[in-house]
Amino acid sequence: MSFIPRSALSKVLVAAPFLLQASSALAQEEEVIGWGIVSDNVAALILFTLFSGVVLYQIGQARRGKELFIRRIAGLNAVEEAIGRSTELGRKVMFVPGIGTVGEVETLSALSVLKHVAKHCAEYGTPLEVPNKDPLTYAAAREAVKEAYLEAGRPDLFNEEMVPYLTYDQFAFTAQVTGKMVREKPAANFLIGSFFAESLLLAEAGQSTGAIQIAGTAQVAQLPFFVTTCDYTLIGEELYAASAYLSKDPVMLGCIKGQDIVKAIVLLWIVIGILVLSATGSTIMQDLLNSSLGN
Amino acid sequence: MNFMDWITNLDRRWLYLLVGVFAIVPLIFPLGMPVNVSPAVQSLYDHVEGMNPGEIIMVSMDYGPSTGPENDPMACALIRHALSRDLRIVMLALYPIGGVNEGIQELQRCVGDLDPPNGVLESTKFPGKIYGKDFVYLGYKDGGLATMRQMNENIHEVFPSDYWQTPVTEYELSNEVQGYDDVNFAFSVATGIIGEWWANTVNAQFGLPVAVGCTAVSAPKYFAYYNAGQMFALLGGLKGAAEYERLVLDNYPQAKADTEEQVFYAAKGWDVQSVVYSIITIFIILGNVAYLLERRRTRMQL
Amino acid sequence: MLKKKIPVLLCFLAGLLPIISFFFTSPGDGLREANDTLEQWLVVVSGFALLLGVISVFQVNLRKISNRSKGWVNAIYLLASLVIMGAFGLMDAFSEMPGWGWVGTSGNTGFNWIFDAIFQPLQSTMFSLLAFYVASAAFRAFRARNLEAGLLLAAAMVVMLGINPYVVKVLPFLPEWTRWIMNGPNAAAQRGIIIGAALGAASMTLRILLGIERSWLGLQEGE
Known part of the structure; x- marks a missing residue:
């Protein structure tokens, strides 16, 4: 059972006054502002409520057992193939959860995929290595891998050296990981998470060793590098959908459906905005959005 | 094996060798390639030209030594341009590894050696420009996005002292700058994501005009923000740096000589x-x- | 059970505070103050987490040395570098404390010397590898194998030639074409991905805040 009861929104509403009270107690300023809505962010609040409402409604639908369809994501279907290949070759699987901190949603998505990969590695007895750059991500990754081995019933195969911390520096980290790729030749490389200038260095080094490579990031600038050097790439939202896709959990799929409905609304907004602007020269649709950003 | 077979099955190391050789030669024998200035770069130059003397630019050093060759010239060109026009500069660093060193290195490259704690405050390259009055360096603060948000509240709380640990209230310039409202625009010299935060947080939420100088690999991503109006100018990689440098050098002889x-x-x-x-x-x-x-x-053989 | 619920509850509360403080004001601006405090905590927690990382580096590499595992000599270099750089950094930090004046500026000098003479060139070297890797990746990827790949190749050629000053002298219309590709199809595709990714991130955040998504915590659905 999930921590949040069926009516998640009610929980949010119950918790909010408590939080407001608790945080106001921390206030140090004498100036009395009072309760209210930040006027610059009213439109954003409407969008936030709309988004949350649609997603929560879809979660409710999913809980009631409504069948939900999610399109095929080739990169995620290839996860088992990649681990299987490593198992056959008797070589390790390397999973790099990006260089972002655990505060980034992208990193959390990567950790969800990591848990899935680690579980398969534990089941097949395939060696796994998860090098880390960010210390908080390192702590979370170690915990996720440990749990995965426990769940797979193979805690004996887990050791802490599987999830090493390398360094906080981006390029020193890259040097160590590419060195490991070239020397130890993992048969499968997962480059999933938040990546920056090191993306091509890691992916090209992995490509030169002939490893099967699955990448995933929401960093748009790095996507071309992954697409040209990796066998499969999870593009932007596919990465965020990964845990739902892999777990096939209906509630999570409900979230994805809610998100897609909001995307359709956004697209509709854009199309209407273009039509209104072209026909009348009015920028009303754009102005409404700008006010949501406080501009 | 003929040439075409060789090309088809080219060992990548040959390519590396060629790239290496052709990267070194122009460094030894400069070619003086012409530069065409793009609108995104011209926009920064025009904005700075349109500022009144005494107005303040915030320069954020959001990169480390790795991208120095791309980012350093951007920072230098802007500092020289601003000081040549009697504008004032508040510098800071948000990039964790080496941002602070890049900041002091580029500042001293442009204004000459400084030692404020021992009274060496005047620029040797821009005579009359004084540390603390015309330019100031606040040093590094950890926290990235959280720090940027806090700066909107009160910069003095985020940076209580400058790079040399002198309280910021002791200098005229840093004492004057308390929030984003006190500066004309922010220029983020960036690698990675910090430049994006300036656009989608500082510009979008707090309304401060933002310009970014980014690495070439990030430029396509930053163009989306530039086109959306979340930054008014963009220097993309060495090309953008060279364009801006050209504009400054052509119009300011002192900057040309120093560069x-x-x-x-x-x-x-x-x-x-x-x-x-x-x-x-x-x-x-x-x-x-x-x-x-x-x-x-292959088709003909079939 | 509580052990598993507490992290999810903390995550929920910590995630909700910035959202509420973004939308609402409170007496004495307490919400914003609380949110700022939370953000400062994050910085402090990250600092302590780095210690965990350093401990891991020592554990893994000391074991490597004691077991004489493959590459154990490199582990010695790594630990020596860590200790030397760390020592200079600490000396610099301590030099301003009472009773530590004898350290003088040696910490700062040593740290800066290593930074300028070793760290900086190594960093630039790693980043400059991109030039080589971009060349080989582009050479391999840009092949007109089918219509889509052909279009990609054509766009790449226009952009690459459009910024080459000598080619532009012969074909002066190319920069305009380059700008069109960058500001038109390129920016449109990038924005499409950014919008999708932003909504994906928002949906993922909601799943995390509501405790639906918990595998990142090492917990299973239903725990």
């Missing part, structure tokens, strides 16, 4: 980049010709 004294500056980097681009282009064309010939030969 050309350096071992490396954007125009030289642009020479290298142009040559390497040409090599890559030639190889892509050759690779495709070989591929198409090979495909034709």
Whole structure:
């Protein structure tokens, strides 16, 4: 059972006054502002409520057992193939959860995929290595891998050296990981998470060793590098959908459906905005959005 | 094996060797490649030209030594441009590894050696420009996005002292700048994501005009923000740096003399980049010709 | 059970505070104050987490040395570098404390010397590898194997030639074409991905805040 009861929104509403009270107690300023809505962010609040409402409604639908369809994501279907290949070759699987901190949603998505990969590695007895750059991500990754081995019933195969911390520096980290790729030749490389200038260095080094490579990031600038050097790439939202896709959990799929409905609304907004602007020269649709950003 | 077979099955190390050789030669023998200024770069130059003397620019050093060759010339060109026009500069660093060193290095490269704790405050390169009055360096603060948000509340709380640990209230300039409202615009010299935060948080939420100088690999991403109006100017990689440098050098003789004294500056980097681009282009064309010939030969055999 | 619920509850509360403080004001601006405090905590927690990382580096590499595992000599270099750089950094930090004046500026000098003479060139070297890797990746990827790949190749050629100053002298229309590709199809595709990714991130955040998504915590659905 999930921590949040069926009516998640009610929980949010119950918790909010408590939080407001608790945080106001921390206030140090004498100036009395009072309760209210930040006027610059009213439109954003409407969008936030709309988004949350649609997603929560879809979660409710999913809980009631409504069948939900999610399109095929080739990169995620290839996860088992990649681990299987490593198992056959008797070589390790390397999973790099990006260089972002655990505060980034992208990193959390990567950790969800990591848990899935680690579980398969534990089941097949395939060696796994998860090098880390960010210390908080390192702590979370170690915990996720440990749990995965426990769940797979193979805690004996887990050791802490599987999830090493390398360094906080981006390029020193890259040097160590590419060195490991070239020397130890993992048969499968997962480059999933938040990546920056090191993306091509890691992916090209992995490509030169002939490893099967699955990448995933929401960093748009790095996507071309992954697409040209990796066998499969999870593009932007596919990465965020990964845990739902892999777990096939209906509630999570409900979230994805809610998100897609909001995307359709956004697209509709854009199309209407273009039509209104072209026909009348009015920028009303754009102005409404700008006010949501406080501009 | 004929040439086309060699190209088709090219060992990547040959390509590395060629790129290496053609990167070094223009550094030793500069070619002085022409530069065409793009609107995104011209916009920064025009904005600075349109500012009144005494107005303040916030320069955020959001990169480390790794991207220095691309980012350093951007920072230098802006500092020289601003000081030449009697504008004032507040510098800070948000990039964790080496941002603070890049900041002091580039500042001293432009204004000359400083030692404020021992009273060396005046710039040797821009006589009359005084540390604390015309320019100030607040040093580094950890926290990235959280720090940027806090700066909107009160910069003095985020940076209570400058790079040399002197309280910021002791200098006229840093004492004056308490929030984003006190500066004309922010220029983020960035690698990675910090430049994006300036656009989608500081500009979008707090309304401060933002310009970014980014690395070439990030430029396509930053163009989306530029086109959306979340930054009013964008210097993309060495090309953008060379364009801005050209504009400054053509109009400010002192900046030209100082820049050309350096071992490396954007125009030289642009020479290298142009040559390497040409090599890559030639190889892509050759690779495709070989591929198409090979495909034709295979079809004819069938 | 509580052990598993507490992290999810903390995550929920910590995630909700910035959202509420973004939308609402409170007496004495307490919400914003609380949110700022939370953000400062994050910085402090990250600092302590780095210690965990350093401990891991020592554990893994000391074991490597004691077991004489493959590459154990490199582990010695790594630990020596860590200790030397760390020592200079600490000396610099301590030099301003009472009773530590004898350290003088040696910490700062040593740290800066290593930074300028070793760290900086190594960093630039790693980043400059991109030039080589971009060349080989582009050479391999840009092949007109089918219509889509052909279009990609054509766009790449226009952009690469459009910024080459000598080619532009012969074909002066190319920069305009380059700008069109960058500001038109390129920016449109990038924005499409950014919008999708932003909504994906928002949906993922909601799943995390509501405790639906918990595998990142090492917990299973239903725990």
